[in-house]
Amino acid sequence: MTIAVTGATGHLGQLTLAALAARGATDVIGLARSPEKLTGAARRFDYSDPDSFDALAGIDTLILISSSEVGQRAPQHRNVIEAAKAHGVGHILYTSLLHADRSKMQLAEEHVATEAALAASGLSHTLLRNGWYGENYDSAIASAAQSGTIAGASGAGRIAAAARADYAEALAAVALDPGLQGKTYELAGDAGFTLDELAAEIAAQAGRAVEVSHLAEAEYRALLETMGLPGPFAAIIADSDAQAANGALFDDSHDLSRLIGRPTTPLAGIVRAALG
Ligand SMILES: NC(=O)c1ccc[n+]([C@@H]2O[C@H](COP(=O)([O-])OP(=O)(O)OC[C@H]3O[C@@H](n4cnc5c(N)ncnc54)[C@H](OP(=O)(O)O)[C@@H]3O)[C@@H](O)[C@H]2O)c1
Known part of the structure; x- marks a missing residue:
């Protein structure tokens, strides 16, 4: 099973690659605007550049780490979801925001739009709503x-x-266990x-x-x-x-500590x- 991680040059992306490796995953590809910054398998991928979307070919599970470009994230994430569908990606894990569906935080808007795009896509997906x-x-x-x-x-x-490393471990745990997928976690x-x-x-x-x-x-x-x-x-x-x-x-759902098998x-x- 091939797993790809977007935002792989970022803080959470780096920790997620490390958490996947620590759990024994070997077929992992980092997706980034600057893949040359990554060690290990890497492909160029820019949420805003359709020329880069072939990077999703052959990916079974895509970890879509939300973009850091606040204000552009909804269309960027929609791009990724459409490209994932076109390339036959089997499952997407998306890092959303805690209680996105009822949150009054301004930051929730782009996450709500992304969650809706995932639902509309018909793709199998898991929402990891990060605090x-x-x-x-x-x-x-x-x-x-x-x-x-x-x-x-x-x-x-x-x-x-919680620490970024805690959220990264949760991403790795869900990516590697189909039994944990298809759900919404409040982390x-x-x-x-x-x-x-x-x-x-x-x-x-x-x-x-x-x-x-x-x-x-x-x-x-x-x-x-x-x-x-x-x-x-x-x-x-x-x-x-x-x-x-x-x-x-x-x-206080404790979803995060349950997923990672230790206290946060x-x-x-x-x-x-x-x-x-
Ligand atoms: N829960 C929280 O408290 C919290 C706090 C801050 C952010 N966040 C969210 O969580 C995400 C991950 O956090 P983080 O700390 O790892 O952020 P980060 O270190 O800023 O990393 C963001 C990643 O997104 C990539 N990126 C930005 N625009 C892109 C584009 N157009 N195409 C492809 N990749 C792009 C960056 O790539 P480059 O290396 O090329 O720039 C980088 O790898 C953030 O992006 C943000 O959505 C959550």
Whole structure:
């Protein structure tokens, strides 16, 4: 069985290739805009370039890691799904967003469109709806350890983040076991944490006090812009945080730890990794 992984040069793609190899998969192809950056079997594949779509020839299982080009993702993913169908791909695993079907996060829109395109395609598929990566907090954690402050708009909302490596292992587990396919998984960290709990953990590991600045969505967006984030990106981050205050990034299904057969990376591990 030949498995291909899109976004193979990205963080999650690299970890997914490693997780597949760790589980003994040998017939694996990395798909990327720059395949020369990959070791192992690789083919050029660009979600926006139909000339590259023959890369899907002979693929049985396609791991479609969502594109990082926010705003272009729905048409890009539709391209991939149509090309997969044309090339006889047997099964697609798609990395969606936690509770995409009911999420009010702006980021959900492109995932909902992709899930609909998969359903309409008639292709056999599995939805892995990923919660937040713990790594999303890496720079905030490092900066809080230096400055003693952390800011956000997630209020008392619990964020069930897990490490990218946890999500990658889940992708590998499902790709290699047809018995796990054809379902929708809500993937999230086992425990979750609030912004206050994150600050307390940083304080404990950095050995200094960390104050929390609880901001309204508009204030957080403005702060992110002053830190150099482009306006639209700052707006999406602030929107996600504000929705997290309402529970959008929390889930207690434990689908992720069940799939990977171990607990997800805890808050202490997320902070430890960020502090290097
Ligand atoms: N759950 C979360 O917290 C969270 C956070 C951030 C992102 N995400 C989503 O999860 C995905 C994977 O995360 P990540 O951390 O691995 O992101 P990443 O490191 O930025 O990797 C994104 C990958 O997408 C590829 N890509 C972008 N545009 C493409 C195109 N037109 N054609 C083909 N490949 C293209 C990139 O290729 P190049 O190397 O050529 O640029 C890269 O390999 C992201 O793309 C995003 O959709 C989720």
